[in-house]
Each structure stands twice: as C-alpha cells, then as structure tokens.
Amino acid sequence: MADKTQDVIILEAGRVWYGFDARQVEELISLPALSWLPLAPENVLGMTDYKNQVLPVYSFPDICGVTAEKMDFCLILKQNLDMYGLAADKVLGMASLEAATKLQNPGIANLDFLKIKAVYQLAKPVILLEA
Amino acid sequence: MSFFKDDIASMLEIYLRESTELVDLFDKILVNGVNNDNFTREEINELFRTAHSLKSSSAMMGLNDLSTLTHTMEDLFNLFREHLELAKNQVLPYQDLFYDYSDFLKSELEAMSDPSYQPRAAGGLIDRIQKAISALGGKGAPGYGPALAGKGQTAKLSQAGDYSLSQLRAAGIHLLELYFMPDCPMINVRALVIIKQLEKLDDISRIVPDDLQDRASIALLTLQGLKLYFKHEILAEVLDKVVKNSNLERVVCDGKLCKGTIQTVETAPLQAASAVKPSISSGSGAPKAVAAPDKRNDFVSLRWRDLSSLQNLAGEMITNYNLLRNLLTQTGAVPGLDDFAEKYQRLVEGLQETVDHIALLPVANLIPQLTRTVQNMVRAEGKKVNFRVTGAEIAIDRHLFDNITKPLLHMINNAVDHGIEEPKKRLELGKPAVGTVALNIEKKGNMVIFNVRDDGRGVDTAAVLDKARAKGLLHKPIEEYSEEEAVKLILLPGFTTNTKVNSFSGRGVGMDVVNATAEAFGGSVNIETRLDRGTVISLQMPVSVTSVASLSFKVGPGTFFLPQHQVRKVLSVKEAAGQISQAGEQKYLELEEQKLPILDLISLYGCDSSDSSYFLVLQSLQHSLAVEVNQVNDVMPIAEKKIPSFLNRDYQTKTGITGCATLGNGGIGYMLNVERLYDICQEGRGSHGG
Numbered sequence: 122m123a124d125k126t127q128d129v130i131i132l133e134a135g136r137v138w139y140g141f142d143a144r145q146v147e148e149l150i151s152l153p154a155l156s157w158l159p160l161a162p163e164n165v166l167g168m169t170d171y172k173n174q175v176l177p178v179y180s181f182p183d184i185c186g187v188t189a190e191k192m193d194f195c196l197i198l199k200q201n202l203d204m205y206g207l208a209a210d211k212v213l214g215m216a217s218l219e220a221a222t223k224l225q226n227p228g229i230a231n232l233d234f235l236k237i238k239a240v241y242q243l244a245k246p247v248i249l250l251e252a
Numbered sequence: 253m254s255f256f257k258d259d260i261a262s263m264l265e266i267y268l269r270e271s272t273e274l275v276d277l278f279d280k281i282l283v284n285g286v287n288n289d290n291f292t293r294e295e296i297n298e299l300f301r302t303a304h305s306l307k308s309s310s311a312m313m314g315l316n317d318l319s320t321l322t323h324t325m326e327d328l329f330n331l332f333r334e335h336l337e338l339a340k341n342q343v344l345p346y347q348d349l350f351y352d353y354s355d356f357l358k359s360e361l362e363a364m365s366d367p368s369y370q371p372r373a374a375g376g377l378i379d380r381i382q383k384a385i386s387a388l389g390g391k392g393a394p395g396y397g398p399a400l401a402g403k404g405q406t407a408k409l410s411q412a413g414d415y416s417l418s419q420l421r422a423a424g425i426h427l428l429e430l431y432f433m434p435d436c437p438m439i440n441v442r443a444l445v446i447i448k449q450l451e452k453l454d455d456i457s458r459i460v461p462d463d464l465q466d467r468a469s470i471a472l473l474t475l476q477g478l479k480l481y482f483k484h485e486i487l488a489e490v491l492d493k494v495v496k497n498s499n500l501e502r503v504v505c506d507g508k509l510c511k512g513t514i515q516t517v518e519t520a521p522l523q524a525a526s527a528v529k530p531s532i533s534s535g536s537g538a539p540k541a542v543a544a545p546d547k548r549n550d551f552v553s554l555r556w557r558d559l560s561s562l563q564n565l566a567g568e569m570i571t572n573y574n575l576l577r578n579l580l581t582q583t584g585a586v587p588g589l590d591d592f593a594e595k596y597q598r599l600v601e602g603l604q605e606t607v608d609h610i611a612l613l614p615v616a617n618l619i620p621q622l623t624r625t626v627q628n629m630v631r632a633e634g635k636k637v638n639f640r641v642t643g644a645e646i647a648i649d650r651h652l653f654d655n656i657t658k659p660l661l662h663m664i665n666n667a668v669d670h671g672i673e674e675p676k677k678r679l680e681l682g683k684p685a686v687g688t689v690a691l692n693i694e695k696k697g698n699m700v701i702f703n704v705r706d707d708g709r710g711v712d713t714a715a716v717l718d719k720a721r722a723k724g725l726l727h728k729p730i731e732e733y734s735e736e737e738a739v740k741l742i743l744l745p746g747f748t749t750n751t752k753v754n755s756f757s758g759r760g761v762g763m764d765v766v767n768a769t770a771e772a773f774g775g776s777v778n779i780e781t782r783l784d785r786g787t788v789i790s791l792q793m794p795v796s797v798t799s800v801a802s803l804s805f806k807v808g809p810g811t812f813f814l815p816q817h818q819v820r821k822v823l824s825v826k827e828a829a830g831q832i833s834q835a836g837e838q839k840y841l842e843l844e845e846q847k848l849p850i851l852d853l854i855s856l857y858g859c860d861s862s863d864s865s866y867f868l869v870l871q872s873l874q875h876s877l878a879v880e881v882n883q884v885n886d887v888m889p890i891a892e893k894k895i896p897s898f899l900n901r902d903y904q905t906k907t908g909i910t911g912c913a914t915l916g917n918g919g920i921g922y923m924l925n926v927e928r929l930y931d932i933c934q935e936g937r938g939s940h941g942g
Contacts, residue, residue: 156920157809159857160907162899168912168920173564175912175920177898203897 126217130196131247133211135187138247143215145252147197152178152208164233166208171197178206184233198252216243254367256313263441267313268361270448274302275357280620282354286347286627291332291339297455300329305451306357312444312464318360321374324381325353331388338388349380351624417507425457426486430494431477431502431512439473440464442499450480453489457481477502559611559650566600566607567891568914570799573600574888575916604799604889612647612795615693618657619644625661626689629668636675636686637668643693648700652773652793656702659766663704663789664689666763671708671787681784683707695795699775702791711781713738720747727934739779743767766791771927776872799889804921805868806883808859811921813913814870816887818926821869825880828867837936841867841878851933852880857907872926877933892923908932 129140130149155167155178164183169176176197182189190210197206218241229237229248236251256264281298285291291299303326310318332339343350356377363369420427430446432439444464450456458481461469482490486505494503495511502512576593580586619641626639648656672678672687679685692703713735720726720741726733733741741747745764766789770777775793794800802813803822821843831842832850839850848869855861859882867878892911895904904910904925911923 154918158899158920159808159810159909159922160903162903168896170914170918170920173568173893173914175893175896175914177896205896205898 126219127249128215128217129247129249131213131216131243132181132196132209133213134182134185134209137185138213138243138245139181139185140216140218140241140247140249141196141198141252142249145199147199147204149212150195150197152192152195153206169195169206171204171206174204176204176206178208181207181209184235200252216247218243218247218249255369255371256364263313263444264364266445267309268364271306271309271357271361274306275354275361276617276620278302278357279354279624282347282350283620283623283627285343286350287623289341289344291343293333293336296329296332296336296339300326300333301451301455303329304455305448308447308451308459308464309444312440315360315371317371317374317378318357321353321356321378321381324378324385328381328385328388331385335389342388346384347627349377349384353377353381420481420506424483426482426484426506427504428480428482428486428490428494428506429477429502429504430480430497430500431504432473432499433501440469443469443473443478446478446494446497446499447480449493450490453493454482454484454487457483554610556650562607563611564891566604567799567893569600569603570889570891571914571916573597573916577888578916608649608795611650613650613653614645614647615653615656616644618653618660621657622660622664622691625664626668629665633669634674635668635672637672638686638688639664640688640690641693642690643695646693646695646700648793648795652700652795655769655773656791656793659769659791660691660702660704662763662765663702663791664691666789667704667706667708667787671706671710673709699792700795702793703788704791705786705788707786710783710785710787711739711742711779712783713781716741716747720744723747739781740777742779743777769793771925799891801887802890802923803868803887804885804890805866805881806885807853807857807881810857811885811915811919812853812881812909813890813892813921813923814868814926815923818870818872819868820871820876822884823867823869823878825865825867838933841869843869843878846876848876848878849930849933850878850880851929853929854880854882856932870926870929872930875927875930877926877930879929890921890923904928905931 128143130143130146132139132141150171153169153171155169158165158168158177161167162177164179166178166180166183169178178195180189180192181196182192192208192210194209194212195206196209196212197204222242224240224242224246226237226240229240231237232250238249238251241247241249278299281291281295285295303322306322307319307326310316310322332342356372356374360372363372417427430443432442441464447456447459447464458479460476460479460481461472463469464473491503491505491510494500500511503510573596576596580589580593622641623639626637629635630637667689668687672689673681673683675685678687688705688707690703690705692705694701694703717726717730717733717738720738721730725741725744725747743763743766747763767777769775770791770793773793775791778790778792779787780790781787801816803816803819804811804813806812823841823843828841833840833842833847839852841848841850850867852861852864854864863882864880866881866884868881868884869878870876890913892913895910895912899909905928907922908924908928909922910925910928913921913923915921
C-alpha cells in the first residue's frame with residue numbers, strides 16, 4: 122500500500138515546482154567544482170568526485186528547458202545502485218505530499234531521463250519526478 | 253517471503269562463507285582423488301570433516317535436506333575411514349556421484365543469496381549415496397558401525413542419553429562440557445561458532461544438544477551446557493580455544509574443571525584438587541596450550557567489502573600523494589616539506605603494498621575447478637590429456653582472482669577442445685596418444701602471466717582468415733594480414749572455426765572473454781602457434797589493481813591517462829615532422845618501418861587543434877596507433893575508478909574513455925583504452941580533417 126504522505130525536496134524551474142522523493146536524495150550540497158567531460162551527453166555539466174565516487178552532474182534547468190540563473194545547489198540522487206548530481210538554481214525546501222492531494226495525471230511528458238510519477242497539489246502543483 | 257528467518261538470516265553470511273570454503277576443499281581433494289583413483293587416509297578424514305561440518309551448519313540454518321545429504325555423504329566417508337581398502341580404485345566409479353554432490357551444494361549455496369531462495373529437494377542424490385554405501389558393503393556389513401563407536405571398543409554411544417564418566421572412559425571417549433555465561437544472548441549461535449572453531453582442530457564425535465537450530469536447544473544449552481564428545485584425547489589446542497572463549501563461564505574436560513568455579517559442576521563428581529589444578533597445567537601452573545603459540549590465531553577473516561574499502565582508501569592516498577607532489581613542483585623546495593613528502597611517499601607505498609598483499613589469493617584455489625573441467629571434457633570427448641599446473645602458489649589480487657576463472661576456463665577449453673587431437677590422430681602424427689595441456693603461472697614484476705600451452709594441432713591461420721572474412725571481421729585486405737595478426741582474430745567476439753557446437757565450445761564465445769578481461773584489467777593476450785605442434789596462449793595481467801602506473805597528459809582542458817606499459821614512445825610534433833604521411837583524410841606516423849594511423853584526440857574532443865604538441869605512440873596487444881595530444885605531464889600511479897554507468901558503452905565507444913580517476917586537485921581525469929581509440933581511428937573519426 123502506498124504511503125499516505127511522502128516527503129519530497131521541492132525544486133523550482135521556470136516557475137514550475139518539481140519534487141523528488143526524499144528517500145531518493147542522498148544529500149543536498151553546494152554545487153561542487155566540475156571537471157570537463159569530453160563529448161558530454163546532453164545536459165551534463167561536468168563530472169565531480171563525491172565521497173570517492175565519480176559522478177556526472179546534470180543541469181536541472183537545462184533538463185526542464187529553462188534558462189538557468191546561478192546554480193548554487195546540487196542534489197545527489199540515487200538511482201538503483203548508482204548516483205548522479207543534479208545542479209539546480211532554486212531549491213525551495215521540503216514538503217509532505219498527502220495522498221489526498223494527488224491530482225489526475227495531466228499527461229505531461231517526461232523530462233529527459235527524469236520520469237514523472239505523479240502531480241500533487243500544494244500551494245502550486247508539484248510534479249513528482251523519479252530520480 | 254525469505255526462507256531464512258531473521259534470527260538465522262544474520263548467520264547466513266558466515267554460513268555461506270564457511271560452506272563455500274568447505275565445498276572448495278571437497279572439490280580440491282576430489283580432483284586429486286579422481287586423478288589417482290584413490291583417496292589417502294588424510295584425504296578421507298578431510299572429506300569426512302567437510303561433510304560433517306556442512307551437516308551441522310546446514311541443520312543450524314534449517315536446511316534439512318542439505319543436512320541429510322551431507323550426513324549421508326559423511327556416512328560414505330566414514331565407511332571409507334573405517335575400511336581404508338575400500339577407497340582404493342573406488343573413486344572413478346563414483347566420480348559422477350561426488351561431482352553431482354559438489355555441484356548440488358554449490359548451486360544451493362549460490363542460490364541462497366537470492367531473497368526468494370527455497371531449498372531444493374536432495375532426495376535423488378541421497379538415494380544414490382545410500383546405494384553407494386550399500387554397494388560398498390556399508391550399513392550392516394561386518395565392521396561397519398556408527399561414527400560414535402569407541403575405536404576397538406564394544407561399547408557404543410547412541411545419539412540420545414547421557415553417560416557417566418566411567419562409561420565414557422570405558423569406551424575410550426572424551427568429554428568436553430562448556431557452560432555459557434548467564435543471560436548470554438543467541439546462545440545457540442555462539443555454540444555453533446565454538447563448534448565450527450573446534451571442528452577445524454579435531455573430530456567431534458557427538459554434540460549435545462545435536463540440533464542447535466531447535467529453539468529448545470537454547471534452554472538445554474543454558475541448563476546443561478554444550479557437551480562435545482571426542483574419540484581421541486582432547487587436544488591442548490581445543491582446550492586452549494575454549495578456555496579463552498569469553499562467552500564461556502565454565503569449561504569441564506573429562507570431569508576436570510579447566511575454567512570457572514567448582515560449585516556449578518554437576519555433570520560429574522570431581523575432586524576439589526583437580527578442579528583448581530587442570531590436568532593440562534604445566535609445572536608453572538600455566539596451561540601448556542596457552543603458552544604455545546596458536547598459528548591459527550595469526551589469521552583473521554575479513555569482509556570483502558571492507559577490503560574493497562581499504563583498497564579504495566589506499567587509492568585515495570595515492571591520489572593525495574599526487575596532489576602533494578604537484579604542489580611541491582609548483583611551489584619549489586620548501587624547507588621541511590620535502591622531507592615530509594618523502595616520508596609520506598614511503599608510507600603511501602607501504603600502505604599500498606600491505607593492502608595489495610592482504611588482497612592476494614593463491615591461484616592454487618582455482619586449480620580444482622580447472623582440473624575438473626579438463627576431466628569432464630576428456631571424458632565427454634574421448635580424448636586423453638595430461639593436465640599439468642606449475643606456479644599455482646603465486647598469489648593475485650582478489651578482484652583479479654574473481655575475474656580470472658572464466659578466461660582461464662576458456663583458454664583451457666580451447667586447448668583441449670580445439671587443440672588436442674583424438675588419440676588415433678595423434679598416433680598417426682607421431683605424437684603420444686596422451687596430449688598435454690600445461691598451465692604455467694609466473695610473476696614478472698607487477699604482472700602475472702597465465703600461459704596455457706598445448707601440444708595439439710595449432711591454429712590454422714588460413715582457416716581463421718577465411719572464417720573471419722566470411723563473418724565480415726576483416727578490416728583490411730586478407731593478403732595484408734601477417735600470421736600474428738591472423739591468429740589474433742580468434743580473440744574477436746563471435747569468432748569460432750568450430751562447425752560443431754558442444755558443451756564446451758563452438759559458439760564463438762570464449763576467447764573474446766579472455767581478451768575483454770585483459771582489457772578490463774589493463775592486461776594483454778598473446779598467442780603463439782605452430783601447425784600440428786601446438787599453441788601457447790598467454791594472458792598477462794597486473795598482480796594488483798589498486799593502482800596502475802599511467803602516463804598523464806592533457807587534451808584541451810581535460811586530463812587523461814594511459815597505462816604506461818601501453819605507451820611505446822612520446823614524440824614532439826617537431827620530432828615527428830618528417831615522419832607524417834597522409835592517405836585520404838587519414839594521417840599516418842611512419843615509425844620504425846611501421847605506418848601507424850594517427851588519432852587526433854584534440855579535434856575528436858572538439859578542442860583547438862592548432863595547439864597540438866605531442867604524439868603518443870600506443871601499443872596494445874593487437875594494435876598500434878599514434879594519438880595527438882596537447883601536453884604530456886608525467887607518469888604516476890593512478891587508482892582507476894569505474895566510469896559512471898550513466899556514461900554507457902556508446903559513450904565509451906565514442907570517446908575511448910573507459911575509466912576515471914580523481915586528480916590531486918580534486919578534479920577528474922579519464923583513463924583511455926587503446927583498443928577503443930584504435931576503433932575510433934578505423935572509423936575515420938578524429939583523423940585530421942575527418
């Protein structure tokens with residue numbers, strides 16, 4: 122049975138709120154120094170060393186197709202056994218999503234490799250993404 | 253739902269490790285027994301012990317079928333033990349049974365890691381072992397008795413019931429009674445651990461309570477302690493072990509108190525004097541066994557993941573040392589700091605050496621599996637092969653150890669299946685009917701070389717070329733292939749000249765595994781062959797994988813590495829000026845009568861190509877090429893890390909990058925793969941103007 126509430130980290134890109142399940146977030150850090158990656162895949166800003174592990178860092182505003190302001194934050198996200206960084210300019214904080222506030226799937230397309238799991242209603246709609 | 257309940261699941265890791273070691277030991281002895289068609293007394297004792305230990309621990313884990321199976325095998329080896337003459341020339345007829353038993357255990361142990369594991373029934377196998385026991389004159393045959401019988405005594409112990417000390421003495425049986433500290437949690441698990449330790453030292457004939465998995469055993473252990481019956485005099489080593497065990501409040505050996513206080517001794521009447529003066533005491537009053545060093549205590553078990561972490565930390569130390577060295581180069585001599593750097597270097601080298609040493613395992617542990625493969629193939633294909641191994645004592649890194657079995661099996665399969673001819677054919681060729689496949693392992697510097705040599709038919713390079721052409725694997729006209737190049741085509745994925753597929757080869761999966769393993773570990777493969785004389789396949793691998801000596805260089809803003817042993821030469825653009833030629837869009841570096849294709853990494857990675865300064869001449873096992881780079885730095889030890897899985901194989905194929913490393917300044921550098929770079933070059937990407 123699904124959790125009644127789900128803690129999420131809320132990011133903003135182009136005035137839209139996005140959420141990541143807190144269980145998928147390893148850590149929220151300041152954007153680290155990035156190393157150039159030759160022929161980097163789309164939306165990869167560069168590579169970094171996070172606790173002795175080399176991770177690619179993606180640009181969340183680029184993934185969302187919006188112009189980035191100064192990106193100060195980096196969410197370290199877990200995907201199965203792997204991790205990656207997601208650089209962001211606006212991290213709004215944490216919120217609990219109530220099952221009751223879940224909206225009908227509005228049929229929004231996935232954002233690159235980030236799949237849309239559901240949409241919830243807070244002060245604004247929050248698009249819950251799967252890391 | 254998981255088969256193992258929570259209280260038992262915590263023991264699974266230990267059970268799997270110990271049981272795997274026991275099955276490996278069983279295999280090792282078995283392979284030797286099959287070779288000689290005989291088991292020695294020591295081997296039978298060892299096989300008996302493996303079955304006995306597996307029986308107890310499997311019962312503890314609630315694996316009833318496995319426990320019964322190993323118990324039945326224990327009976328079979330007990331029969332051999334009691335009647336040694338039965339073991340002579342009786343191994344081959346039962347080799348399938350032994351191998352099936354070992355395979356069954358292995359497959360079960362492997363499956364247990366899966367959360368959905370459910371035990372497989374072993375009834376068929378148990379029946380076969382029981383039939384073997386009957387056929388060999390077991391149960392009911394004269395002289396055959398239960399394992400608990402005192403040697404040469406008429407008195408026998410039954411599994412149930414208690415015995416007085418005088419009865420035990422009459423039967424020549426010794427009793428060790430162990431009483432646990434009050435309120436000791438998981439007392440049955442602790443009892444099992446003690447039993448496991450003692451079983452390594454001596455044979456235990458009977459254990460009370462015998463079913464430690466049963467919850468009632470906790471009560472029995474608490475009230476009556478753990479009773480262990482031995483056929484022979486209890487070893488000082490055994491006594492020492494239990495006396496030192498901090499979980500035990502009291503230890504009583506043949507009625508004499510060796511640890512603890514007298515008032516709780518209930519199982520046998522004792523003289524007070526004997527209670528305070530253990531029979532094993534030396535003249536000084538100290539137990540002899542305590543004074544004697546126990547070699548077994550020189551070893552500790554180490555979790556594999558902890559060792560991996562240690563290796564990673566050693567790798568990080570290397571990275572940090574590189575940073576310090578860079579800083580010193582930039583700042584020039586700093587009083588005191590140079591000395592510190594020198595000491596730091598020695599410490600880092602010492603650490604790396606120690607970690608490498610801890611992670612080493614002898615190749616000998618792989619030999620039973622390899623020998624068994626040869627035995628199976630020989631039986632299935634009607635060939636005669638003498639399989640020899642030299643250098644098995646050489647130790648290699650655990651990572652390498654875990655990855656070397658498959659390529660070695662393929663190399664040996666290849667030698668037996670493709671190399672060695674049928675006995676009749678060999679005789680026609682004037683060769684002995686029995687072919688030879690020899691595995692020689694030798695260490696040269698930081699590399700270990702696995703040579704598989706056979707005296708078979710050799711590789712028909714013309715046939716290889718024809719097959720490769722038919723499969724579209726050639727990348728230049730067939731007549732341009734040298735013998736050496738042609739023979740290496742067998743390393744390509746999907747290549748086989750076998751028209752028949754059998755259990756061992758013919759599907760074209762095999763030698764490419766050897767090649768891929770070599771590439772993955774920065775090693776190489778070499779093949780020497782002579783038609784009708786035989787083939788030698790050499791797999792060269794680094795002994796340690798903690799770090800690889802690598803040449804560092806720059807392309808654009810990025811730092812890159814190549815294993816030092818693959819960089820043949822470094823030439824400045826000026827030095828190479830007269831040696832460059834061009835055909836179409838592809839440029840070549842003409843060097844020592846070789847025409848090497850040039851891959852311009854600078855333009856491949858989209859950087860400013862006008863800044864090109866150096867050519868690196870690269871040599872892998874199969875190919876040579878030159879790459880153009882901006883700047884050459886230095887050779888340094890590099891602790892390579894896996895490339896993130898988000899950068900998939902396509903990315904690696906596109907860039908030639910197959911690994912990463914953290915640089916001294918915290919940045920990331922990239923490890924390149926020569927074969928991948930060569931492929932990029934062949935596709936015309938990164939050539940001048942291409």
